[in-house]
Amino acid sequence: MDIFIGILEQGMIYAILALGLYITYRILNFPDLTVDGSFPLGAAVTAYLMTNTGDLVATISLGHNPYIICLYALMAGAIAGLVTGIIHVKFNIRDLISGIITMTGLYSINLRIAGSANVPIFNLDTIFSNSTMDMIFPESLLRYKVIIIATIITIATKIILDLYLKTKSGFLLRAVGNNEILVTTLAKDNGNIKILGLVIGNGIVALSGSILMQQQGFFEITMGTGAMVLGLASVIIGINVFKKIKFVKATTSVIFGSIIYKAAMSAAMDIRFARASDMKLITAILFLLILIFSEGKKKKVKVDA
């Protein structure tokens, strides 16, 4: 039971990261490496705003309110996305390289913001543990506290994204990824829409970094390593497994993708015939099986048709 709670907690928090990548990778068709920098950026901003005792920080964060701090993390990520977007669109630099440039710069910026490569925040107020939350949650629900709060935030992010994608701006965003010419014929600027997508995507990614950091209790500069790969795997697994089911929205599939990813990793840990260092190989094999499973079904459907 506790293992499931652990998987759901991690899966839900990383699902926010996956939602961010869904925007850039799936909707914009943009392989955005900024993510490896914007994920820890959200955590770094959170670490700074939580540990800095200056008056200015206390004022702008409304007395180190963790929920307000999440919004600052989101904004910081949005700025990172804006930078990648401007580099790509205004200077005509390839998508991959634009992301790499921002990610590389963010490494130093993250260290500057956080002040150190590792910043613990045990005992400080976080979105998961503060006087209000301790009051709301009765003793019996305490062990589900993290999962409940993480799920609320993830679902809220998903709903806001779904609503946004239905607006005119959201429609244009989807069009840019699918059919740039259509956007041009509508007399809209492709570039600006791309930038907007990167801003939204990286904002969400940084929010996820901030939430993970508050859950794990410390900032660590290396926490962004592999964030892009992890998010991408969640998006692809989710969309593949659920693609034939019409009533499941893509954003929902992505959330399930993240949970499946974490479940596979957890299972890999417990497969005991292997050495501890074989865990990644086992994880890789599990992913492959999941993807073959969902692909195999698709072929059958085609034959039938």
Added chain:
Amino acid sequence: MKKIIIGLVLILAIGLFTGCSSDTQATDIEVDQYTIGITQFGEHASLDNCREGFIAGLAEEGFIEGENLTIIYENAQFDNGISNQIAQSFVSKKVDLIGAIATPVAQSSFNAAKDKDIPVVFTAVTDPVAAMLTEGNVTGTSDKLPVEAQLKLIRAMLPQAKNIGILYTTSEVNSLSTIEEYKALAGNYGFEIVDMGVSATADVPLAVDRILPQVDAMTNLTDNTVVGSLPVILEKANAKGVPVFGSEIEQVKLGCIASEGIEYVELGKQTGRMAAQILSGEKTADEIAYEIIEKSSLYINSHVMEEFNLSLAQEYMDRAMDVAE
């Protein structure tokens, strides 16, 4: 609809797997049977030595793996996300104690276990105060380097030297605190510290080329990235005639001239003995303060010393251990 079923079956299958293994775990625990989880940040010679020592230290005190002790070992592959998941899986398996090797896994474990009444015993954490691992159900050992002893050693071997170069990785918080200590103490021995930060293994060769002309000797920290690139550093330094001092035995074996360092197997043993005290109920983790190895061990590589035509006074040679083959 089939898709949903397949998905659910998959999740269930994975769940069954994890579920089963925790069940067998539970039945293993009888009277006087203990289960501990050991989590290690990555594959690394020093950290492996810590683990080996930790298990040996427990055995010395009567907690023998396979007899009355079950050890679940997990390795985080230097990945922050995995280290969280390992900590959570240990907590959900309700282990009697978590042994954590290196700072990030110690923090993850402490965070996951702090409300669950599971003690965490860490090792290879350089600065437990900065890592906030000093209060609560947690204790362990620090692998803080004996900086002063190392400076004395360099002075004894190189009476004329002025500048000491140190390479470090900007992402390793332990390296930064050790450099601060080097800088604070260097003046007492007439040295100046020249430090240069790198962010990845790929930066090391460039950084070595830049730092070598400015220094009379190099000394290493326990910085994972830099130590991992030691062969490159040694090759370039030897070509320039700059001796490189190590920070532990493995580095001297590889070709560093000498080191006043800590011995990680010993450090692990000390930690294992602390864990045994907690398991036996003698003391709680809360009551034991974290410990530092006070005594440093001197290792020399006589081949390298000959090459550089350097020697050490008899008082050093008496306690030195030569690791040259």
